[in-house]
Amino acid sequence: MSLLKVENLCSGYGKVDVLFGISFSLSEGKSLGIVGPNGVGKSTLLKTIAGEIVPKSGVVSLLGEDITGKKPEDIVRLGLSLVPEGRQIFSGLSVTENLLLGLTGRKDKSSSKIALEQVKALFPVLNTHAKHQAGMLSGGQQQQLAISRALLSAPRVLLLDEPSLGLAPNVILDVFEKLKEIIANKTAVVIVEQRAHLVASFADQTIVIRDGQIQATLSSADAKNQELLRGAYFGPGS
Amino acid sequence: MSKVRVEGLTRFKAYEILGPLGVVFVISIGVGLISASLQLAVQFALCNLVMVLALQAFVGNSGVLSFGHASFAMIGAWVSGMSTASERVKGNALALEKLWEPLITWNLNLYTSIFLAMIAGGVVAAIAGAFLMRLNGLAAGIATFAVLGLFYNFFFNNTKIGPGSQALPAVPKFDGVYEPLLLAMIAMILVYGLNVSSIGRKLRATREDLMSAPALGISTQKVRWIAFTLSGTLAGLSGAMYVHVAGTWQVQDYYLVFTFLTLAMLIIGGSASMWGAVAGTLVVTAVGQVLLLWEQGKSILGLRIDLPNGARSMLIAATLVGMLLWRSSGLTQGKEFDPRRKRN
Amino acid sequence: MQAVLDAISLGGTYALAALGLGLVFGVLKLVNFAHAELITIAAYIMVITNDLPLVVSFLIAALSATALAVLTELTVYRRLRGTGPAIMLIASFGLSVGLQKSFELIFGALPRSAAVAPWMTGSIEMANLNITIASLVTVGLTIFILLAMGYLVDYTTLGLQLRAASADFKTARLLGVRSNRLITSSFAISGVLAAFVGFIVVVENPQVEPMFGLNITILALVGIVIGGISSLRGCALGGFIVGFILSVLNTYLGNARVYAYSYLFMAVVIILLVRPGGILSKGNEMERV
Numbered sequence A: 001m002s003l004l005k006v007e008n009l010c011s012g013y014g015k016v017d018v019l020f021g022i023s024f025s026l027s028e029g030k031s032l033g034i035v036g037p038n039g040v041g042k043s044t045l046l047k048t049i050a051g052e053i054v055p056k057s058g059v060v061s062l063l064g065e066d067i068t069g070k071k072p073e074d075i076v077r078l079g080l081s082l083v084p085e086g087r088q089i090f091s092g093l094s095v096t097e098n099l100l101l102g103l104t105g106r107k108d109k110s111s112s113k114i115a116l117e118q119v120k121a122l123f124p125v126l127n128t129h130a131k132h133q134a135g136m137l138s139g140g141q142q143q144q145l146a147i148s149r150a151l152l153s154a155p156r157v158l159l160l161d162e163p164s165l166g167l168a169p170n171v172i173l174d175v176f177e178k179l180k181e182i183i184a185n186k187t188a189v190v191i192v193e194q195r196a197h198l199v200a201s202f203a204d205q206t207i208v209i210r211d212g213q214i215q216a217t218l219s220s221a222d223a224k225n226q227e228l229l230r231g232a233y234f235g236p237g238s
Numbered sequence B: 001m002s003k004v005r006v007e008g009l010t011r012f013k014a015y016e017i018l019g020p021l022g023v024v025f026v027i028s029i030g031v032g033l034i035s036a037s038l039q040l041a042v043q044f045a046l047c048n049l050v051m052v053l054a055l056q057a058f059v060g061n062s063g064v065l066s067f068g069h070a071s072f073a074m075i076g077a078w079v080s081g082m083s084t085a086s087e088r089v090k091g092n093a094l095a096l097e098k099l100w101e102p103l104i105t106w107n108l109n110l111y112t113s114i115f116l117a118m119i120a121g122g123v124v125a126a127i128a129g130a131f132l133m134r135l136n137g138l139a140a141g142i143a144t145f146a147v148l149g150l151f152y153n154f155f156f157n158n159t160k161i162g163p164g165s166q167a168l169p170a171v172p173k174f175d176g177v178y179e180p181l182l183l184a185m186i187a188m189i190l191v192y193g194l195n196v197s198s199i200g201r202k203l204r205a206t207r208e209d210l211m212s213a214p215a216l217g218i219s220t221q222k223v224r225w226i227a228f229t230l231s232g233t234l235a236g237l238s239g240a241m242y243v244h245v246a247g248t249w250q251v252q253d254y255y256l257v258f259t260f261l262t263l264a265m266l267i268i269g270g271s272a273s274m275w276g277a278v279a280g281t282l283v284v285t286a287v288g289q290v291l292l293l294w295e296q297g298k299s300i301l302g303l304r305i306d307l308p309n310g311a312r313s314m315l316i317a318a319t320l321v322g323m324l325l326w327r328s329s330g331l332t333q334g335k336e337f338d339p340r341r342k343r344n
Numbered sequence C: 001m002q003a004v005l006d007a008i009s010l011g012g013t014y015a016l017a018a019l020g021l022g023l024v025f026g027v028l029k030l031v032n033f034a035h036a037e038l039i040t041i042a043a044y045i046m047v048i049t050n051d052l053p054l055v056v057s058f059l060i061a062a063l064s065a066t067a068l069a070v071l072t073e074l075t076v077y078r079r080l081r082g083t084g085p086a087i088m089l090i091a092s093f094g095l096s097v098g099l100q101k102s103f104e105l106i107f108g109a110l111p112r113s114a115a116v117a118p119w120m121t122g123s124i125e126m127a128n129l130n131i132t133i134a135s136l137v138t139v140g141l142t143i144f145i146l147l148a149m150g151y152l153v154d155y156t157t158l159g160l161q162l163r164a165a166s167a168d169f170k171t172a173r174l175l176g177v178r179s180n181r182l183i184t185s186s187f188a189i190s191g192v193l194a195a196f197v198g199f200i201v202v203v204e205n206p207q208v209e210p211m212f213g214l215n216i217t218i219l220a221l222v223g224i225v226i227g228g229i230s231s232l233r234g235c236a237l238g239g240f241i242v243g244f245i246l247s248v249l250n251t252y253l254g255n256a257r258v259y260a261y262s263y264l265f266m267a268v269v270i271i272l273l274v275r276p277g278g279i280l281s282k283g284n285e286m287e288r289v
Helices: A042-050 A072-078 A095-105 A109-122 A124-128 A139-151 A169-184 A196-202 A226-234 B014-034 B036-062 B069-082 B087-092 B101-105 B110-132 B137-157 B178-196 B198-208 B220-246 B256-269 B274-295 B311-326 C002-028 C035-048 C054-075 C085-107 C133-155 C157-167 C169-174 C179-204 C214-227 C232-252 C254-274
Strands: A002-013 A016-027 A031-035 A057-062 A080-083 A157-161 A188-193 A205-210 A213-219 C123-126 C129-132
Touching: A002 A042, A002 A188, A016 A042, A016 A188, A016 A213, A031 A042, A031 A196, A042 A072, A042 A080, A042 A157, A042 A188, A072 A080, A072 A095, A072 C169, A080 A139, A095 A109, A095 A139, A095 C157, A109 A124, A109 A139, A109 A169, A124 A139, A139 A157, A139 A169, A169 A188, A169 A196, A188 A196, A196 A205, A196 A226, A205 A226, A213 A226, B014 B036, B014 B178, B014 B274, B036 B069, B036 B178, B036 B198, B036 B220, B036 B256, B036 B274, B069 B110, B069 B137, B069 B220, B069 B256, B087 B101, B110 B137, B110 B220, B110 C254, B137 C214, B137 C254, B178 B198, B178 B220, B178 B274, B198 B220, B256 B274, B256 B311, B256 C085, B274 B311, B311 C085, C002 C035, C002 C129, C002 C133, C002 C157, C002 C179, C002 C214, C002 C232, C035 C054, C035 C085, C035 C179, C035 C214, C054 C179, C123 C133, C129 C133, C133 C157, C133 C179, C133 C232, C157 C169, C157 C179, C169 C179, C214 C232, C214 C254, C232 C254
Parallel strands: A031 A188, A031 A205, A080 A157, A157 A188
Antiparallel strands: A002 A016, A002 A057, A205 A213, C123 C129
């Protein structure tokens, strides 16, 4: 069944409209990539799904339940978690405290301890720096912390906004390897990326957004086709 | 994509200045003719208007809150009051300590004293601004408040240079509404001029984006300082007007209540435009007057609500909060006067 | 010795007031002028219920201050959320004045007074020194509350959420921190802190009038800015410094003590010029209203 379903979503900031009728759906254990040039509304889309922005129209449903216009703190409890752009870890708090905050949105508190152990097993580096201020971590470590923190709410759907931002190439591969494990664990993942090629070859399906609308839907096989990708990205005739 | 309108983005348009001038002129003359008590209310409102305009010039354009403007009004009022009050009163009536001799014999005519008050307000603002304009946000607000607290504490306790906690009586008063009206209209023209000048635009650029303004070649500190100084000059004028309406100088008149009443007028009217300053002053003053009449048991346009004594101040405060809840970007929504638009 | 103790106790009292203000500022970026009226209402209740046992009287006072704090949040601040700090600040001032005038209507403009905890006005002899009981109790009480607050903020879930929300409210909400509940809680705690401040002040000065809490709130506000508004530690420290300096100035200025505030405000301007983000800040952050 489809975990996340977005229908005809229109969204924006104040009087400025950014997205015009976005639709897609995503089922268990699947991954969706979202690519497109700068400023087309990729982050806006994720923020709208996660409840940070109230959409102008359209419907977002999670596990069959309509979550359109709900508050972010309620949406996370229903099983959808966003790793925001720029990671947004609490740099003044310790690594452990950041992780504990991730448990806030968890419904089943009895398994909190196990969940903590699980993310530490997935990202061992967090264990070694548990007591350090999160701001002291390297960019890649901060990204791992941000993902772990989001995982602790036990999401069925995980949204990631530019997870590769500011990371060295080998670290990016590391992070994507970990994402594979997360997806294998029956979590559906949505990844917004500037690096179109990277995500298109990773995700089961990738949508290209331009001018606030979906321009193309690509399978992971299409990713090898440079022409197709470029055409969808920059429009016809490029 | 739809166009975004940036608040207070103005180029000179004749109606934007003539409209508010006309509104203030007609209301002041019209209401001032009704009764002596309303004439006094109009006089005080015009003093407040000049102060709100001073605040708009700086706070509205720069986005930096100032709690210090009342101190410039305090200084202006002191200069203009002290230099025009009767020599006999200054020599004898003030109790405690004897006033400093040169102050007793200091004697200027009304308009010279008002002009000097403006210079005094401007100079004090320029000196304070030279230090404080480096600060932003709440730190700037608190630092300007510290300036006010300092002046208040000094004047409240020093009886060599003023009446201390008491009042300096026998300051000559304006005759009717014409003089304060003329001064207020001059202040409106000055502030509108600032808003449409390149300084005004640069200042608003720093309000919208503090980080990238320098990239456009704007020195935030410098444009703020210029506006702060001009704004201090107008605050000095407001104080001088106030002292000649009240006929007495008292340091308490230029402290917290004055500071926040005028700030509230600005925010309620809409801090991003000169017209906002005018509208806020008008509306808040009108509400105060209506409540005053009700408190005195009179009826307005046939409507009469008996208010218990003392309820007025509480209701004014409640109305202020209510207006903020109702329309938080101000009555004018940051726009200048425009006769073609439906009035709110 | 008494002077030192007085300075510490005044500093501690201001630290509590500053902490209440800083708590609300942290989560809401609101400078809550109406905090003054929370202190005032607590003091009024202490005076009015003076016949009851002290603990009961204080509990009623604390409940009233907390209820008032939560009420202002629910009726005014919640509806102004997202409008910007300047508008919230002016609204809080309007609330503050409105509440003062309501107190005037309810309790009268003249001071109400009663000897609250009269045993505290006595003094005891310690190591050949005469020390007032009030200053001892105040110092003890403030230390206890500051420690309790330190525990709450550093070691409880609520405290963790408060710190996270103060740093970045948006992200905290993404993680599931319930914004309304957290903000309401911080108002409630600020109400309790205000009640303690009201109690401490009313013991020394039993003349309660509508503007009773204003002075200490304004000075505490100055305190949180010079201490560093971005951390609760900074707020408490700033409040303490302001109270301490004021007490010391009052002791040593002699006849010139009426100018204590002038010196204090001069110090404030200097501190802010040297460290715009407050004493405990980590560098020169830019912000705008």
